[in-house]
Amino acid sequence: MIKLIKPYITFHEVEEDFKRIFESGTFTKGEYVNKFLQEIKTYLGVDHAFLTTSATTALTMCLKSLGIGLGDEVIVSDFSFPATVNVVEDIGAMPIFADVDQDTFNMKSEELEKKITKKTKAVIFVDAFGNPSGISKIKGICEKHQIPLIEDAACAIGSSENGVKVGKIADLTCFSFHPRKLLTTGEGGVITTNKKEIAEIMSVKLNHGAIVRDGMADFINYGYNYRLSELQAAMGIKQLNKLESIVKSRNSIADEYKKRLHLLGFKRQNSLDNVIHNIQSLVFMVPEGMNRDHLITYLTENGIESTIGTYCLSNTTYYKNKYNSVQPIAKYLEKNTVTLPCYDNVDHKYISNIIEKYVRTLVED
Numbered sequence: 203m204i205k206l207i208k209p210y211i212t213f214h215e216v217e218e219d220f221k222r223i224f225e226s227g228t229f230t231k232g233e234y235v236n237k238f239l240q241e242i243k244t245y246l247g248v249d250h251a252f253l254t255t256s257a258t259t260a261l262t263m264c265l266k267s268l269g270i271g272l273g274d275e276v277i278v279s280d281f282s283f284p285a286t287v288n289v290v291e292d293i294g295a296m297p298i299f300a301d302v303d304q305d306t307f308n309m310k311s312e313e314l315e316k317k318i319t320k321k322t323k324a325v326i327f328v329d330a331f332g333n334p335s336g337i338s339k340i341k342g343i344c345e346k347h348q349i350p351l352i353e354d355a356a357c358a359i360g361s362s363e364n365g366v367k368v369g370k371i372a373d374l375t376c377f378s379f380h381p382r383k384l385l386t387t388g389e390g391g392v393i394t395t396n397k398k399e400i401a402e403i404m405s406v407k408l409n410h411g412a413i414v415r416d417g418m419a420d421f422i423n424y425g426y427n428y429r430l431s432e433l434q435a436a437m438g439i440k441q442l443n444k445l446e447s448i449v450k451s452r453n454s455i456a457d458e459y460k461k462r463l464h465l466l467g468f469k470r471q472n473s474l475d476n477v478i479h480n481i482q483s484l485v486f487m488v489p490e491g492m493n494r495d496h497l498i499t500y501l502t503e504n505g506i507e508s509t510i511g512t513y514c515l516s517n518t519t520y521y522k523n524k525y526n527s528v529q530p531i532a533k534y535l536e537k538n539t540v541t542l543p544c545y546d547n548v549d550h551k552y553i554s555n556i557i558e559k560y561v562r563t564l565v566e567d
């Protein structure tokens with residue numbers, strides 16, 4: 203079976219570090235966590251970073267640190283993994299679904315403008331599959347209306363727009379280190395920000411509500427523990443060092459696929475000219491009239507693992523029943539997109555050949 207994902211880390215790469223951690227007995231809040239945080243800040247060029255257990259906990263922390271809750275509205279990109287909206291629902295705020303652009307799969311600026319009200323307390327823009335296209339424009343709108351912008355960059359480590367890395371564009375940015383991402387620590391995430399006031403709140407909240415004075419903890423607030431361990435940080439450091447080459451390699455594989463599949467009527471997710479997209483997932487829109495689910499089945503039968511693009515959040519059972527606000531483009535993309543394997547040495551020629559064979563069977567039918 204050709205797998206959909208292959209992590210960019212081997213046991214061999216971390217063996218020495220793991221040994222060192224076990225010998226030291228320091229499994230948390232040690233040198234690896236500090237180093238990983240420092241390297242993330244340097245790589246992204248940001249002032250503050252907070253490691254978390256996932257992008258989901260990272261997003262939750264952002265909303266909590268902004269003081270968002272009951273009666274507030276948060277506008278979210280509608281084409282995403284449900285975590286994007288679940289965090290809004292979880293804190294008692296009302297999610298407002300903004301439809302996405304059919305080419306980039308990201309929140310449309312006109313949609314955002316239309317949906318801002320007096321109750322809007324934050325915007326969560328999703329870099330769909332790691333593509334940050336349009337984030338700067340969305341940031342301009344948020345600034346005009348003085349609404350905090352949270353970037354759900356779960357998939358977007360290594361991406362940039364206008365030469366600015368994702369991580370320092372929005373007010374708050376959340377990354378994921380889940381195994382489907384370019385950089386994995388098993389589970390994990392990080393929040394980055396250049397906003398000093400929010401960082402101060404966050405550092406207390408993420409330390410059980412404590413500040414440390416004269417070596418003693420003073421619990422000035424309530425808070426949480428969403429820490430990453432030393433072992434996980436050791437894994438992260440290794441991959442951060444090779445991120446740029448991973449992004450280049452994924453882009454060249456994606457271009458090879460595009461050359462073949464565009465001739466067959468498939469359309470790859472588009473990025474704007476000034477964007478570096480890390481291709482966390484390689485997603486194509488299937489040709490008009492093609493049954494995407496049949497294609498996935500056919501690929502499986504031919505030893506190729508693939509999957510859907512992602513979800514139309516407003517069309518998932520819970521949110522559809524509760525808010526009845528289905529967004530048409532996100533709904534179309536949910537039904538008509540497919541994710542293909544994309545990593546070093548993947549046999550993209552074989553995969554393209556199988557897809558071509560599938561298209562031929564449809565023509566013959």
Ligand SMILES: Cc1ncc(COP(=O)(O)O)c(C=O)c1O
Binds near residue numbers: 256283285356357
């Ligand atoms: C856009 C988006 N946001 C949030 C998440 C949640 O990330 P995590 O699994 O790290 O909580 C995901 C996971 O795939 C995602 O794709």
